[in-house]
Amino acid sequence: MQKYSGFGLLKHALSHHENWQRVWRNPTPRTHYDVIIIGGGGHGLATAYYLAKEHGITNVAVIEKGYLGGGNTARNTTIVRSNYLWDEAAHLYEHALKLWEGLSQDLNYNVMFSQRGVLNLGHTLQDMRDIQRRVNANRLNGIDGEVLDAKQVQEIVPIMDCSANRRYPVMGASWQPRGGVARHDAVAWGFARAADRLGVDLIQQCEVVDIQVEDGAATAVVTKQHGTIKAGRIGCVVAGNSSVLAQMAGFRLPLESHPLQALVSEPIKPVLDTVVMSNHVHGYISQADKGDLVIGAGIDGYNGYGQRGSYPTIEHTVQAIVELFPIFSRVRMNRQWGGIVDTCPDACPIISDTPVENLFFNCGWGTGGFKATPGSGHVFAATLAKGEAHELAKPFSMYRFYDGALIDEHGAAGVAH
Amino acid sequence: MFHIYCPYCEEHREEEEFHAKGQAHIARPPAPDDCSDREWGEFLYFRDNPRGLHHELWVHAAGCRKFFNITRDTQTYEIRETYKIGDQPAVSTNPDQ
Numbered sequence: 001m002q003k004y005s006g007f008g009l010l011k012h013a014l015s016h017h018e019n020w021q022r023v024w025r026n027p028t029p030r031t032h033y034d035v036i037i038i039g040g041g042g043h044g045l046a047t048a049y050y051l052a053k054e055h056g057i058t059n060v061a062v063i064e065k066g067y068l069g070g071g072n073t074a075r076n077t078t079i080v081r082s083n084y085l086w087d088e089a090a091h092l093y094e095h096a097l098k099l100w101e102g103l104s105q106d107l108n109y110n111v112m113f114s115q116r117g118v119l120n121l122g123h124t125l126q127d128m129r130d131i132q133r134r135v136n137a138n139r140l141n142g143i144d145g146e147v148l149d150a151k152q153v154q155e156i157v158p159i160m161d162c163s164a165n166r167r168y169p170v171m172g173a174s175w176q177p178r179g180g181v182a183r184h185d186a187v188a189w190g191f192a193r194a195a196d197r198l199g200v201d202l203i204q205q206c207e208v209v210d211i212q213v214e215d216g217a218a219t220a221v222v223t224k225q226h227g228t229i230k231a232g233r234i235g236c237v238v239a240g241n242s243s244v245l246a247q248m249a250g251f252r253l254p255l256e257s258h259p260l261q262a263l264v265s266e267p268i269k270p271v272l273d274t275v276v277m278s279n280h281v282h283g284y285i286s287q288a289d290k291g292d293l294v295i296g297a298g299i300d301g302y303n304g305y306g307q308r309g310s311y312p313t314i315e316h317t318v319q320a321i322v323e324l325f326p327i328f329s330r331v332r333m334n335r336q337w338g339g340i341v342d343t344c345p346d347a348c349p350i351i352s353d354t355p356v357e358n359l360f361f362n363c364g365w366g367t368g369g370f371k372a373t374p375g376s377g378h379v380f381a382a383t384l385a386k387g388e389a390h391e392l393a394k395p396f397s398m399y400r401f402y403d404g405a406l407i408d409e410h411g412a413a414g415v416a417h
Numbered sequence: 418m419f420h421i422y423c424p425y426c427e428e429h430r431e432e433e434e435f436h437a438k439g440q441a442h443i444a445r446p447p448a449p450d451d452c453s454d455r456e457w458g459e460f461l462y463f464r465d466n467p468r469g470l471h472h473e474l475w476v477h478a479a480g481c482r483k484f485f486n487i488t489r490d491t492q493t494y495e496i497r498e499t500y501k502i503g504d505q506p507a508v509s510t511n512p513d514q
Contacts, residue, residue, distance in 0.1 A: 241468070243467070244468050256464055257466055301436055302437035306493070401458045
């Protein structure tokens with residue numbers, strides 16, 4: 001595989017950039033793989049990469065119904081942070097954040113990870129108490145964080161209205177300087193290219209229609225385009241469609257699929273150099289390198305697989321953004337879309353074995369999976385390689401919904417998305 | 418934007434007057450103390466979440482404030498019927514019937 005470098009860019013300039021290699025192969029599937037990963041989004045591709053890199057398992061296929069990174073990976077608002085309240089979640093997301101910090105070098109692919117800091121605003125006294133508790137918990141877990149007052153917030157974001165006479169005045173914020181954003185497409189492409197280089201087969205346009213189970217163990221996947229493909233172990237990383245795949249294998253998950261939408265504005269000059277999130281008025285915003293304001297909304301309350309969101313939800317979100325940033329009131333919105341997120345009752349993921357042997361699920365990331373992409377892939381790869389949960393993944397078993405050991409991050413983590 | 422027929426108000430109203438409350442027809446176990454952890458967990462947390470027809474519970478929150486059921490397609494978002502609590506759906510989610 002070609003190594004990307006500044007020198008390579010110069011060299012290819014001499015031949016008018018016409019001789020770049022294809023970024024990955026387009027293989028015909030074999031009849032048997034040691035591990036099949038269903039779902040070619042960021043988490044699935046990261047899983048395949050770490051399986052090959054960390055565990056030497058290269059007879060691996062990633063099976064994707066559409067194209068790589070075309071689902072929620074391409075639909076999120078790209079925010080990365082690890083300031084979660086509970087130890088189990090904080091450790092998992094911090095594991096991911098540490099991988100993010102070396103990811104471009106590791107993959108030899110620029111994922112444009114920009115640690116521009118994340119603000120989680122507080123608008124009420126109770127918000128500020130929760131923020132203090134969370135920042136203290138973060139610091140005890142070795143995660144960077146500070147509690148800021150309104151004046152300090154104003155210094156970081158001069159264009160935000162932090163005056164005391166707003167309906168929901170900004171009273172302060174938590175500030176995680178190591179948080180930031182990354183280019184979501186590049187994350188999928190970088191993992192795909194690196195996994196392909198290590199021998200993983202990336203099979204696109206291939207829909208799984210059934211999972212074969214014999215004597216309580218999964219043995220193969222049945223695909224619409226390429227027939228039956230046998231597998232030693234199967235990992236499902238399919239976000240909103242997790243319940244559909246679980247049903248194929250004959251069990252249910254504690255998940256509900258909801259549309260979650262986001263929108264971007266027309267490109268404008270640089271005006272916002274950090275990430276601002278507000279749980280209370282429910283809006284979050286950052287500015288992409290090409291100038292678009294990237295705005296995230298909440299989920300629609302009803303179950304849905306339609307990949308489009310409702311208008312009232314957009315309206316509420318834009319109201320919140322304009323309340324915080326009156327300067328944006330006349331910015332025009334360019335595009336709006338929805339992704340299907342698999343929400344868990346405790347707002348934490350499921351990384352788990354299942355009632356079916358050799359079948360594992362990595363799902364339930366709900367509204368906040370992008371930030372965990374490398375960490376999720378890393379621990380799920382270990383889980384698939386060894387057949388038992390990675391140390392960091394153990395608390396995230398689906399059986400916690402039987403024994404009651406939930407990790408209640410709802411509201412606690414400033415859990416916008 | 419959904420226009421939802423409330424079977425109590427007997428009128429179509431806009432989506433914003435309603436809240437979705439998840440899967441309908443989930444019976445509370447008659448003797449919770451006798452449930453195993455697994456049975457109780459299934460009752461509390463595990464859901465059908467189909468891609469297709471779904472019976473779901475809604476509440477007319479900014480209207481009559483009564484709960485009722487909807488049979489809705491979660492992919493096309495078509496509402497097939499709404500019916501009162503205690504009634505059974507006329508549309509089956511099982512394609513064979």
